[in-house]
Amino acid sequence: MTDPLSKAFAALADPIRRDIVARLTSGEVTVGELAEPYDVSVQAVSKHLRVLEEAGLVSRRREAQRRPVRLEPEVLDLMTKWIERYRREVEERYQRLDEVLADISDDQRERGAS
């Protein structure tokens, strides 16, 4: 699994990592703060962060000890857009189906009338 998109989706496969990303949407947080609500060690959270970082979803500033974690919203945004684009295509396909369905009912009316 080497391609970047698979990496990003795989990184979000874990519920703790999804939760971390959700919490980061409200701003920068330190690893210690991130670890607080979970029943896991700071080390375990760091490991999750490394996965997210490698997937390009979060970054950490090199700021002495604090090193706050922040979200890379562009990547998430594109992931959402990618699904939205797919959704739009499905919607367009179903709008074509709407037209076909309207046509079939006309056929039936004609057939019923003759």
Add this chain to the structure above:
Amino acid sequence: MSATTHHETTINAPAGLPLIEIVREFDAEPARVFRAHVDPELFARWVGPRSIETRVEHWDARTGGAWRYTAHRDGEELAAFYGSFHEVRADGRLVQTFTWEGAPDGVALEVMTLEELPGGRTRLRGVSVGESVEARDAMVASGMETGVVEGYEKLDALLAERSSAGR
């Protein structure tokens, strides 16, 4: 007509799961929606974008039957798809396998159910399950519509940039 009511497609592609769920409502009774899925002429009219011609090469819409169609633009074959009709039930259940010949090892299982709504309307629910999350993503990207692939490439580039910057 469809102009008066607007039924937006809902897509659910849960992170980390190899499935996509699609829900959409139609101003037609289930029997008609079903017919538009199993009648090859009708199906070819709506499955692909207008710029693409869908040619049904094989079509046996019965439980245990099979199907294959190709997509053409300006006479050139762009893609081919095939699968089996695992279950064809006129009361509103259609189960198929789906393979894009460009990725011949990949296969998705597609389950479509039609629910009757008041006023002669239908709620279609489609669930597509791939072998893995990567296979699901590839399945979405393999859509004939180039927009998806372009989106993918842009995201790939951005992600590649980020992961090398992080190193």
